[in-house]
């Protein structure tokens with residue numbers, strides 16, 4: 001099933017009644033990220049055409065959005081950054097420029113000499129080299145992928161024991177922060193639909209329009225970044241797996257790669273990854289967007305804890 005099909009299901013309000021086979025307790029969860037301040041869709045306008053500037057609630061042909069065969073970045077080819085350049089761009093990795101933290105490491109906002117804003121992801125020292133090697137091999141491929149709804153990968157660099165990924169900076173926080181009410185004024189239903197369409201475009205593009213299919217592996221609300229016009233950009237494609245190998249990433253299964261609550265049960269059972277795993281995660285994300293819930297709600301009673309199970313009941 002393609003993302004567009006899941007999306008059609010979402011629009012028609014149907015839901016899959018098949019019993020979810022996500023096994024509770026087969027993963028650990030990061031309780032630090034479980035704050036739940038949701039401004040749900042019930043408080044929102046249902047007028048889908050409420051903002052003609054933002055609204056794109058019509059599926060457009062995905063290949064009109066991007067290209068994987070050319071690299072037009074003004075930043076040049078991947079890996080062209082020096083450590084000094086990034087050190088300066090982030091004002092010596094100043095705390096004032098810190099914009100977030102994840103399993104991979106700390107994220108800083110940076111400004112390059114030419115004024116381009118970048119997000120600098122600085123790896124924790126314990127991120128395994130083995131997996132970075134795998135990632136490095138893919139950097140030149142990934143950096144050629146251009147799509148309006150994908151966060152652009154600009155480059156990767158190593159310096160002494162530092163490992164750094166430089167990506168496009170997206171200025172309005174993550175979808176999770178918006179759903180949690182930590183950012184913005186709450187998302188209207190039309191805005192949620194537009195965001196869902198953007199994500200569907202991005203994932204479809206990764207699966208079907210790049211030279212080789214790319215499986216994201218970690219589609220989730222914190223990996224969807226929003227612009228000031230509330231357009232969505234999918235982040236971390238191709239390197240989500242790095243964070244998954246970090247032993248300190250308690251919210252990530254050490255066996256299969258991905259985030260608790262979003263992992264396709266077939267993949268969990270077989271460890272065989274396919275595009276369908278992303279489609280499953282996208283389905284969980286749609287439920288999150290409609291309900292405001294997190295994929296896993298650790299403070300809820302056991303029977304309501306895993307969102308996909310809860311919604312199937």
Ligand SMILES: Nc1ncnc2c1ncn2[C@@H]1O[C@H](COP(=O)(O)OP(=O)(O)OP(=O)(O)O)[C@@H](O)[C@H]1O
Pocket residue numbers: 099100101102103104105106107119121151167168169170171173174222223225235236243259
């Ligand atoms: N390209 C970016 N532009 C702006 N902010 C970003 C960017 N990438 C990440 N961030 C910010 O940094 C935070 C941490 O991102 P990161 O990808 O490291 O972890 P995560 O996606 O939240 O979780 P996980 O480690 O499980 O993947 C994000 O929630 C977001 O607020």
Ligand SMILES: [Mg+2]
Pocket residue numbers: 102222223235236
């Ligand atoms: Mg991320």
